[in-house]
Amino acid sequence: MLKDITIGQYIPGDTPIHNLDPRIKIIITFAFIAALFFINKFFGYLFVVAFMIMAVGLSKIPVRYIFKGLKPLLVIILLTVALNIFMTEGEVIYTIWKLRITKEGLIQAAFMALRLIFLITGASLLTLTTSPISLTDGIEKLLNPLRSIGVPAHELAMMMTIALRFIPTLLEETDKIMKAQMARGADFETGNIISRARAMVPLLVPLFISAFRRADELALAMEARCYRGGENRTRMKQLSIEFRDYMALIITIVFFLAILWSRYFVK
Amino acid sequence: MIKAKNVSYKYSNQEGKDYFALKNINIEIKEGEFVAILGHNGSGKSTFAKHLNALLLPLEGTVYIDGMDTREEKYLWNIRQTAGMVFQNPDNQIVATIVEEDVAFGPENLGLEPNIIRKRVDEALLTVDMFEYRKHSPHLLSGGQKQRVAIAGILAMKPRCIILDEPTAMLDPSGRKEVIETIIKLNKEENITIVLITHFMDEAVNADRIYIMEEGHVVMEGTPKEIFSKVDEIKKLGLDVPQVTELAHMLIDEGIDLPKDVLTVDEMVVELCRLK
Numbered sequence: 001m002l003k004d005i006t007i008g009q010y011i012p013g014d015t016p017i018h019n020l021d022p023r024i025k026i027i028i029t030f031a032f033i034a035a036l037f038f039i040n041k042f043f044g045y046l047f048v049v050a051f052m053i054m055a056v057g058l059s060k061i062p063v064r065y066i067f068k069g070l071k072p073l074l075v076i077i078l079l080t081v082a083l084n085i086f087m088t089e090g091e092v093i094y095t096i097w098k099l100r101i102t103k104e105g106l107i108q109a110a111f112m113a114l115r116l117i118f119l120i121t122g123a124s125l126l127t128l129t130t131s132p133i134s135l136t137d138g139i140e141k142l143l144n145p146l147r148s149i150g151v152p153a154h155e156l157a158m159m160m161t162i163a164l165r166f167i168p169t170l171l172e173e174t175d176k177i178m179k180a181q182m183a184r185g186a187d188f189e190t191g192n193i194i195s196r197a198r199a200m201v202p203l204l205v206p207l208f209i210s211a212f213r214r215a216d217e218l219a220l221a222m223e224a225r226c227y228r229g230g231e232n233r234t235r236m237k238q239l240s241i242e243f244r245d246y247m248a249l250i251i252t253i254v255f256f257l258a259i260l261w262s263r264y265f266v267k
Numbered sequence: 268m269i270k271a272k273n274v275s276y277k278y279s280n281q282e283g284k285d286y287f288a289l290k291n292i293n294i295e296i297k298e299g300e301f302v303a304i305l306g307h308n309g310s311g312k313s314t315f316a317k318h319l320n321a322l323l324l325p326l327e328g329t330v331y332i333d334g335m336d337t338r339e340e341k342y343l344w345n346i347r348q349t350a351g352m353v354f355q356n357p358d359n360q361i362v363a364t365i366v367e368e369d370v371a372f373g374p375e376n377l378g379l380e381p382n383i384i385r386k387r388v389d390e391a392l393l394t395v396d397m398f399e400y401r402k403h404s405p406h407l408l409s410g411g412q413k414q415r416v417a418i419a420g421i422l423a424m425k426p427r428c429i430i431l432d433e434p435t436a437m438l439d440p441s442g443r444k445e446v447i448e449t450i451i452k453l454n455k456e457e458n459i460t461i462v463l464i465t466h467f468m469d470e471a472v473n474a475d476r477i478y479i480m481e482e483g484h485v486v487m488e489g490t491p492k493e494i495f496s497k498v499d500e501i502k503k504l505g506l507d508v509p510q511v512t513e514l515a516h517m518l519i520d521e522g523i524d525l526p527k528d529v530l531t532v533d534e535m536v537v538e539l540c541r542l543k
Contacts, residue, residue, distance in 0.1 A: 133364055165364045168406040214359045221360035224320050224352040225420065226344050226376040236371035236384040 010131045016244055017059035017129045022138025024245045028252045029126045035259040036115050036122075044262040048118050051255050052125075059129050069124030070117060077116050084109035136160045141239055154230025162218070170211060177206050268428055268460050269296040269319060269350070273328035276314055288314040290483040292328070296476075298427070301454045301461045303471035303491075306480035307505055312464045315480070316432045319462065320352040333427065348377065351421030355433045357413035358406075366408075366416050367392065367401040373424040384423075391422040394457070395449050411442025415449055422453070428460035429453065435467065447473065468495070468509045472530045479504065492528035511535045 012018075017025075032051070039045060056066060070077070090104030127135070140157035147153050178188065181202050188199050276289040288311045296302050306312045317323040318330050321337040332350050335342040351373075354360045363369040367388050374384040392398040395415040405413055414434055421429055431450065435443040447470055453459045463474065471477050477494045479487040481504055487494055495501065495508045498516040502508075508516070515529040515538075524542065529535050 133368070161363060165362065165405070168404075169358050172406070214356075217354065217356060217359035218362070220322060221352075221354055222362060222372075224322060224347060224354075225373040225424065226347050227372070228344070228376065232378040233375055234378050234381060234384065235375055236368070236381055236388065238381050 011061055011065065011128050012131070013060060013129065015058055015060050015129075016248075017055060017125075019244065020129075020248055021239055021241050021245045022130050022134040023142050023239060024241065024248055025126055025130055026135075026138050026142060028248060029122060031252050031256055032122045033119055035256050036119055038259050038263050039115070040263050041266070042111070042114075043266060044259055045114055045118070047255055047258045047262065051251075052118065052121065054251075055125060059125065061125070061128050065128060066121050066124060069120055069128075073116070073120055077113055080116060081109045081113050084112050132164050133161070136164070137235075137237070137239060154233070158230075166211075166214070169214075170207070173210060174203065174207055177203055268298040268300070268333060269294070269462070270331040271295070271315075271318070271325075271328070272331075274315075274318060274325045274330060275327040276311075276318070276323060276325055278314075287483050289318075289325075292483075292485055294478060294485065296428075296460060296462060298460055299454075299458050301451075301463070301473065301475045302478065303463045303465060303474035303476075304478045304480060305466060305468070305471055305506060307466055309482075310480040311483040312480050313432055316352070316430050316462070316464050319350050319428075319430050321346045322352070344377075348424050349426055350428045350430055351424055351426035353414070353417050353421055353429065353431045353434050355436050357410055357417055357437070360417050361405045361413060361420075364404055365401075366397065366403050366405060369405060369416060370401075370419045370423050373420055377424060387423045387425070388419075391419040394422055394453070395419045409442060410438040411445035414438065414442065414446050418446070418449060418453075426459065428462065430462040430464070432464045433466070434463075435465065435470065443467070443470075466506075468507050472509055479506070491530055495530060496527035498527075 020028075036048065039048070056063065085101055085105045085108075086099045088102050088105035088108050090102035092100045093103050093106075094101040130138070136157050139160070140153050143151050143153035143156065178186075182188065186199060186202060188196065188203070190196075191199070271292050271294040274289055274292040275287060277285045277287045279285050292311075292315060294315075304312045304315065314323065318325060318337065319332065321330075321332075321343055324338050330337045332342075332346045335346055335349075337343075337346055361369050362372050370388045370391055371384050374387050379387070388401075389398065392401050395418050397412060397415050397419060400408065400412065400416075405416060408416065418429070418431075418434075429450075434450075435446050438446065450461055450463060451473055454461045461474075463470065465471060472491050472495075474491060477487075477489060477491055478485050479494065479501070486504065487497070487500070495512045498508050498513065507513070509530055511529055511532055511534070515525050515527065515535065518525050519527065525538055529538055
């Protein structure tokens, strides 16, 4: 039953967006998110919509996947909308009990909701088009210059890789232990939250013990294969910045400038 | 290639008492040999295997790998590259999320050029016949396939010797066969020295020489034919002989004229046909 869980939401493809260098994609995503916070009028969102339509269109990711990312965060979006509607001072247009809805509040709420929606969809476009491995590679390379000030770039990336590698293994193991405990009469499904949480103990204890044993063996195997940290280590796959990466960067810079223009120069 | 001289090693258990896992071991393995080390659990065979990769250092005595003393720090990485090690659980020795990335892990640690790594990875995967799975995720492979990927990961480091610590203990019969066939191929075609630690007698039959360990000692040494013809001695150690050898032994006891050192079904067929 735990087997259906997929890690990340990567949808493989061979499009210009998929093939962008992961470093560039991460930088673009951050620039996009930063740009969202520079927008101060609805007009600015026109550029965002254009940018998103272009990116999603090029990536060939079905639009419903893009919006699926919004689902888990719907509560936060609704809460933001509600807070903005009721808490903003201004011209009152409607009153329910003690709560006043103001015109400014409505505008502010719509504005914030749009910002959140674009933020989430923009970020999920990154994870939809980038495999966890190249994402890890990208993060490692981007953090590399920070190594001189003590950021453990290689170690972080190695930890992420190993975590990704062992998630399916540990899920499989959880499934196995669960079945073994159920065969001996363990009950994971009935009772209130407390008794269900208590039923998890015989599941978690063996799982933790085995995870530690695995970690021990893996460390030994890595040492036996000459692993000695990130120093002097090379990589088989080299990231390279190509023409399309420069193009993407230029488009992003133009987009960013357009947002700045909309903020400071459009009345 | 491998030389262990008077090697002893002890563990301390939880009560602080020491016990010797290895006592005065003397083993010599020549380049290109296929040696099996047999023994049941706790006989010290895994402890010995870890000495060959400098994962453990001898308390007394010396281990030389290709003339390099394992206790010398400066040889450590050379030794680990020369004598690669494959472990029992295939899941716990695969590091990366894609087969070819995992095979590249060793050469990457050696700091080789990317194009050289690429070449070695492809060669290693072809040798173990896993090339078509190079883009797969390891957790979707069978046990035997995973173990072959682990072997490829060692091969890509171009070792002259591979130590396999019960590589088939967690596999089903077909996976076991895949792995043993791969090992034999490496020994015969690539001339890689093989040290196979196992408790499956049928696997040891393929070796050039066998060592049997018991409570930290080497108790028997010889070719498979020499070792397995001593059926009673081996049974006394709590080990089995290959089924066919045991059958031959029982038939001899019944007064049938068979040689004592029949190890495989094919040999048995030949011998039985000769009887008529």
